[in-house]
Amino acid sequence: MTPVKVSSRSFRHAIEEALIHGYTRTDLETVLSEELKLPWSSVDHQPSDKEFTKRDVIKGYIETWELRRLVALGRRMVAELDLPETLLPELKALLAEYDRGGGVGTPAKNLIFAANGPKPDLVLHDAINNDVEIVRNGEYCLIYDEPIPADGLKYSDLIRWWRRRQGFADTMAARDVGLDLHGRLRASLGDNPVECRVFDAYATRYKGGQFDVPALIPQVYLHFDPATALARRTAGQNGSPLARQRMDFLILFSDRHRVVLEVDGKQHYATGDIASPTLYSEMVSEDRRLRLSGYEVYRFGGAELMADDADEMLAQFFDQLTDRMR
Numbered sequence: 648m649t650p651v652k653v654s655s656r657s658f659r660h661a662i663e664e665a666l667i668h669g670y671t672r673t674d675l676e677t678v679l680s681e682e683l684k685l686p687w688s689s690v691d692h693q694p695s696d697k698e699f700t701k702r703d704v705i706k707g708y709i710e711t712w713e714l715r716r717l718v719a720l721g722r723r724m725v726a727e728l729d730l731p732e733t734l735l736p737e738l739k740a741l742l743a744e745y746d747r748g749g750g751v752g753t754p755a756k757n758l759i760f761a762a763n764g765p766k767p768d769l770v771l772h773d774a775i776n777n778d779v780e781i782v783r784n785g786e787y788c789l790i791y792d793e794p795i796p797a798d799g800l801k802y803s804d805l806i807r808w809w810r811r812r813q814g815f816a817d818t819m820a821a822r823d824v825g826l827d828l829h830g831r832l833r834a835s836l837g838d839n840p841v842e843c844r845v846f847d848a849y850a851t852r853y854k855g856g857q858f859d860v861p862a863l864i865p866q867v868y869l870h871f872d873p874a875t876a877l878a879r880r881t882a883g884q885n886g887s888p889l890a891r892q893r894m895d896f897l898i899l900f901s902d903r904h905r906v907v908l909e910v911d912g913k914q915h916y917a918t919g920d921i922a923s924p925t926l927y928s929e930m931v932s933e934d935r936r937l938r939l940s941g942y943e944v945y946r947f948g949g950a951e952l953m954a955d956d957a958d959e960m961l962a963q964f965f966d967q968l969t970d971r972m973r
Contacts, residue, residue: 666705670701716798720797725738749943767783767868800899911947
């Protein structure tokens with residue numbers, strides 16, 4: 648039976664019921680802490696406290712979780728735990744109903760971003776598995792080589808990844824690692840003042856150690872065309888068959904709910920100072936394709952980002968976007 652309403656309460660109840668009836672009290676502690684690796688949130692109690700029921704233990708992990716995080720846990724339970732099918736109908740129905748609300752149909756696999764030099768040369772290392780390998784210019788871009796968490800890619804995830812990638816010591820403060828990463832990401836924007844303004848406005852959300860928020864990822868490769876513009880002209884072709892090879896910014900609120908931010912200078916809709924219906928048509932056509940694929944696309948005009956109240960406008964937009972994606 649399909650639930651009438653998807654909510655944190657309904658997901659939490661479905662998760663609790665499946666776990667309570669699927670495991671003994673002792674096994675439940677192991678499943679939650681070791682297999683699912685969930686963080687324990689209570690400071691006054693421990694999961695092993697004898698007075699705790701199975702429901703108490705589960706609540707100690709997930710009682711304060713928001714909907715997106717509960718959905719991610721539900722997906723992991725269905726995919727990773729050896730639970731009888733008879734315990735999963737409610738949870739699967741909730742997941743199906745949640746997915747009807749939008750989002751990309753398949754989890755993210757490759758994340759290539761923040762290029763600050765020549766375009767990387769990509770090949771399909773294994774076309775069957777869609778494994779991508781960079782064979783040239785890889786030093787100019789970043790590749791997130793860990794699984795995208797089901798509940799989205801947070802700045803804290805990027806900080807942990809950056810610490811490992813750069814070989815920073817465990818004793819180095821997360822804030823210092825985050826500042827180093829921030830500098831590298833911002834460098835990919837070059838001297839583009841309006842893109843930098845968007846990036847800097849969002850970066851204020853990380854202040855005070857608030858790193859468990861979705862990361863704003865700059866210059867993300869969406870398509871890849873191995874041919875250069877010169878090679879295509881030489882072959883008598885007019886431009887690339889793939890529009891918008893890079894997205895200006897991407898936010899992964901979950902592995903399926905993805906928000907694209909585009910900053911439009913006049914090069915998006917004009918040739919020099921002359922309006923170009925062709926460029927505009929290509930832009931809106933690609934927007935439609937992305938939306939039909941499950942992405943959400945928001946555009947900012949370069950002029951509005953140069954206005955005096957741009958920082959206030961961006962802060963309000965990001966607040967509203969975050970509320971909408973909860």
